[in-house]
Amino acid sequence: MELAQHNCLAYPFTSSNTLAHWSLSSPDGDKHTVIFEPKGNAVFNDDASMLQAAMQGVGLIKHLDLWVVKQLREGKLERVLTKWYSPSPGFYLYNPSRENMPRKIRVFMDFLIEKRELLKRHQG
Missing domain, CATH: 3.40.190.10 (Periplasmic binding protein-like II)
Structure with a gap:
């Protein structure tokens, strides 16, 4: 190689x-x-x-x-x-259920979504 x-x-x-x-x-x-x-x-x-x-x-x-x-x-x-x-498909966050989701997980997911959107804007 x-x-x-x-x-x-x-x-x-x-x-x-x-x-x-x-x-x-x-x-x-x-x-x-x-x-x-x-x-x-x-x-x-x-x-x-x-x-x-x-x-x-x-x-x-x-x-x-x-x-x-x-x-x-x-x-x-x-x-x-x-x-x-080969491009990476990205990150995945698995949560067993949306019902009774711990607040910490929801906040973390929102944080990741926000950062992903910021990256898209800077890349575009």
Whole structure:
């Protein structure tokens, strides 16, 4: 895979002291998943620092579209491995029932809906 020759920036799982692997969808017809372990000279424990490093050309990152769409649009980042890219359908929040929904869950859902709408406005 082409990634092995690049400096791939990593994100650690603090609970297990391991690096987050990258799951990529193969470009062939069967769309199997390939798991890649990023190898590079930097590990970040926060999104902002990792994104800043990528924009400064330190290395490649794999990140959610909603975090990088603005930088891609402005040309601050460039998508690579486009054949291996498959957009995420988004986040899902499952609640067993709408009846007797705890207030905290309703507030959290409203918060997520509001943030999603703000992202749509900024992306559009």
